[in-house]
Amino acid sequence: MRGLLAVVWKNSLRKKPPLRTRFLHTLKDRQCSQILMSPPLVSVDLPDIWTPNSSSFGGSSIVKTFDEQTTVVLDGKMISTEIRSRIASEVRRMKKCIGKVPGLAVIVVGQRRDSQIYVRNKITACEEAGIKSFVTELPTDCTEAEVQNALLRFNKDPSIHGILVQLPLPQHLDEGKVLDVLCLEKDVDGFHPLNMGNLAIRGKAPLFIPCTPKGCIELLIRSGVEIMGKKAVVIGRSNIVGLPTSLLLQRHHATVTVVHAFTDNPEQITSEADILVSAAGVPNMVRDNWIKPGAVVIDVGTSPVEDPSCEDGYRLIGDVCYEEAVKVASLITPVPGGVGPMTVAMLLSNTLDSAKRILDFT
Amino acid sequence: MRGLLAVVWKNSLRKKPPLRTRFLHTLKDRQCSQILMSPPLVSVDLPDIWTPNSSSFGGSSIVKTFDEQTTVVLDGKMISTEIRSRIASEVRRMKKCIGKVPGLAVIVVGQRRDSQIYVRNKITACEEAGIKSFVTELPTDCTEAEVQNALLRFNKDPSIHGILVQLPLPQHLDEGKVLDVLCLEKDVDGFHPLNMGNLAIRGKAPLFIPCTPKGCIELLIRSGVEIMGKKAVVIGRSNIVGLPTSLLLQRHHATVTVVHAFTDNPEQITSEADILVSAAGVPNMVRDNWIKPGAVVIDVGTSPVEDPSCEDGYRLIGDVCYEEAVKVASLITPVPGGVGPMTVAMLLSNTLDSAKRILDFT
Numbered sequence: 001m002r003g004l005l006a007v008v009w010k011n012s013l014r015k016k017p018p019l020r021t022r023f024l025h026t027l028k029d030r031q032c033s034q035i036l037m038s039p040p041l042v043s044v045d046l047p048d049i050w051t052p053n054s055s056s057f058g059g060s061s062i063v064k065t066f067d068e069q070t071t072v073v074l075d076g077k078m079i080s081t082e083i084r085s086r087i088a089s090e091v092r093r094m095k096k097c098i099g100k101v102p103g104l105a106v107i108v109v110g111q112r113r114d115s116q117i118y119v120r121n122k123i124t125a126c127e128e129a130g131i132k133s134f135v136t137e138l139p140t141d142c143t144e145a146e147v148q149n150a151l152l153r154f155n156k157d158p159s160i161h162g163i164l165v166q167l168p169l170p171q172h173l174d175e176g177k178v179l180d181v182l183c184l185e186k187d188v189d190g191f192h193p194l195n196m197g198n199l200a201i202r203g204k205a206p207l208f209i210p211c212t213p214k215g216c217i218e219l220l221i222r223s224g225v226e227i228m229g230k231k232a233v234v235i236g237r238s239n240i241v242g243l244p245t246s247l248l249l250q251r252h253h254a255t256v257t258v259v260h261a262f263t264d265n266p267e268q269i270t271s272e273a274d275i276l277v278s279a280a281g282v283p284n285m286v287r288d289n290w291i292k293p294g295a296v297v298i299d300v301g302t303s304p305v306e307d308p309s310c311e312d313g314y315r316l317i318g319d320v321c322y323e324e325a326v327k328v329a330s331l332i333t334p335v336p337g338g339v340g341p342m343t344v345a346m347l348l349s350n351t352l353d354s355a356k357r358i359l360d361f362t
Numbered sequence: 363m364r365g366l367l368a369v370v371w372k373n374s375l376r377k378k379p380p381l382r383t384r385f386l387h388t389l390k391d392r393q394c395s396q397i398l399m400s401p402p403l404v405s406v407d408l409p410d411i412w413t414p415n416s417s418s419f420g421g422s423s424i425v426k427t428f429d430e431q432t433t434v435v436l437d438g439k440m441i442s443t444e445i446r447s448r449i450a451s452e453v454r455r456m457k458k459c460i461g462k463v464p465g466l467a468v469i470v471v472g473q474r475r476d477s478q479i480y481v482r483n484k485i486t487a488c489e490e491a492g493i494k495s496f497v498t499e500l501p502t503d504c505t506e507a508e509v510q511n512a513l514l515r516f517n518k519d520p521s522i523h524g525i526l527v528q529l530p531l532p533q534h535l536d537e538g539k540v541l542d543v544l545c546l547e548k549d550v551d552g553f554h555p556l557n558m559g560n561l562a563i564r565g566k567a568p569l570f571i572p573c574t575p576k577g578c579i580e581l582l583i584r585s586g587v588e589i590m591g592k593k594a595v596v597i598g599r600s601n602i603v604g605l606p607t608s609l610l611l612q613r614h615h616a617t618v619t620v621v622h623a624f625t626d627n628p629e630q631i632t633s634e635a636d637i638l639v640s641a642a643g644v645p646n647m648v649r650d651n652w653i654k655p656g657a658v659v660i661d662v663g664t665s666p667v668e669d670p671s672c673e674d675g676y677r678l679i680g681d682v683c684y685e686e687a688v689k690v691a692s693l694i695t696p697v698p699g700g701v702g703p704m705t706v707a708m709l710l711s712n713t714l715d716s717a718k719r720i721l722d723f724t
Contacts, residue, residue, distance in 0.1 A: 048600075049623055050642055050644045051623075192559070193556055193566055197554070197556055197560075197562070200555075201558055203601070237564070239563050243564075247562070253624040255620065255621060255622065258612060259617060260615070262408075262410075264617075269593075280410075
């Protein structure tokens with residue numbers, strides 16, 4: 001694990017509350033045969049037993065050791081490479097056993113440069129993992145019916161086990177109406193309302209957990225961050241990141257607050273968070289005074305900024321002012337190379353899970 | 363409105379942050395013809411426009427006038443009576459126009475005294491509103507299939523527009539499996555995962571909002587409490603109250619934190635809430651030090667405690683220590699007579715809405 005983390009030495013010896021924990025070895029041992037370390041959601045559901053006579057309400061102990069001199073920079077690229085390699089090996093096993101491989105279909109509408117690049121990355125990742133991929137490109141001015149028809153064709157195609165519509169769609173298209181026709185069993189992005197409801201409801205399990213939130217939790221678990229009993233703050237309440245991330249953190253027993261554009265003095269709230277997940281899409285919004293010393297900071301923001309020196313003509317900027325945050329946080333994800341690669345790995349993981357379920361392969 | 367509120371004069375002149383607002387007259391004028399004042403969910407969805415250069419993130423102004431000398435005790439019984447009377451009038455209009463009335467079916471399993479009383483109250487309320495009601499009582503040891511069969515019969519019955527299964531069910535029955543067969547169009551309790559997903563997702567609207575959370579929001583709106591931009595804390599994360607209440611408050615643009623049994627020092631979090639909704643089911647858990655001076659306190663807890671002097675042999679105790687809270691809060695709901703009657707009124711409202719939708723009556 002150490003090899004997966006870049007360690008930044010701090011000059012400051014500022015007092016930080018203990019937070020990051022070492023690996024839970026029992027968990028590691030139990031799950032070493034799995035591709036992901038995140039346990040199934042229903043298995044993490046625990047009964048709420050209130051103990052009202054104490055000021056502390058049960059839950060796990062918060063006191064953990066933490067090395068004050070280091071900030072861990074999580075290398076999402078390396079972790080995702082490891083996960084993708086395990087997925088590739090599982091795909092080979094599937095091909096060998098039943099002669100079939102998972103298939104992912106992507107529908108992309110218009111010429112948004114960021115969407116084009118995201119789709120290209122997903123397709124490349126599929127190819128590397130042995131997952132068959134299919135892309136339907138539609139013009140910006142296409143109709144809702146055209147997108148729906150493309151979806152319906154993929155719904156029926158037995159060689160396709162996962163379908164995603166690259167968002168955002170052009171403004172004249174109603175995302176909800178488009179996604180409503182997507183076959184629930186192939187909704188590898190997990191955006192269907194039924195999936196979201198089952199993510200929210202304890203005792204239920206969605207068929208798919210949305211990729212970015214799933215990647216965030218996987219990063220936390222792989223880094224030995226204990227979620228249960230922690231104060232978690234999610235910045236942003238988008239349907240595709242903020243909302244499902246908050247629901248997922250709550251399923252893992254964090255005390256979750258969602259901060260959004262109507263929140264007054266958000267930094268007062270975020271600076272009390274043990275785990276801070278930022279998904280606002282506002283470059284460098286999260287400054288050092290937004291962060292509790294020793295907090296775990298997951299930066300989901302990826303705002304493209306023009307930069308001719310970069311291969312694609314632009315570079316991605318996170319929500320978190322990295323230079324400041326790295327001096328305060330105990331663990332941080334960089335942008336790029338943090339959550340982004342994990343999103344792609346989780347998409348492959350969901351597609352593999354879907355193919356296994358549909359093909360009844362274990 | 364003044365007639366609906368009991369006012370308690372305080373001895374203390376303690377400084378309270380301003381919170382409760384007077385009626386928004388434009389809202390009142392616009393909605394006076396409606397039974398409920400809560401606007402449709404999709405209409406309250408606003409785009410999140412971040413203004414990261416300011417420490418305040420837009421939203422509404424928090425500074426409001428508040429009369430320091432009073433605590434408003436909300437009379438949920440009186441408010442719900444007014445709502446039920448308007449529902450009754452709407453049912454009469456329906457009968458006159460199309461010769462049909464809404465129908466509600468209730469399935470109750472076993473002999474839990476509290477369930478029996480809740481069901482009786484619901485049936486009485488239906489009768490008073492002119493809504494036809496049907497009750498199926500099943501023995502404690504019945505099977506999942508028997509409950510499902512009862513549900514399926516009501517699903518098919520065109521005279522039934524709303525169905526509810528009185529919870530909790532005996533432990534040997536899987537609530538999720540039972541509720542899964544409930545026809546979505548008749549799920550007046552709003553517990554179906556698809557309803558919950560659509561409650562969570564901005565831009566979507568569930569067919570039904572769960573009754574207790576809907577009643578809480580209706581109380582807030584009728585009392586002129588502004589939700590947008592406020593810090594709201596929900597104690598408890600049950601699928602039927604805590605979860606949907608937190609989702610609903612977020613749809614109304616509050617900054618929501620959910621406190622549960624794994625939260626350390628919950629009183630530190632609750633004492634920062636402008637709006638505190640307690641749904642833990644632990645009698646008198648919320649003491650004065652849990653409440654921010656001037657906060658709005660909604661007590662959803664109803665724990666039955668033996669009391670031979672009461673008609674039913676027991677009385678209901680809330681989560682909130684009323685005697686202490688009434689000295690700190692600016693607005694509080696009593697138990698009984700606060701949220702409870704609103705839940706019943708919202709059930710009738712959902713049943714009426716369902717009948718109108720199914721019968722295409724406007």
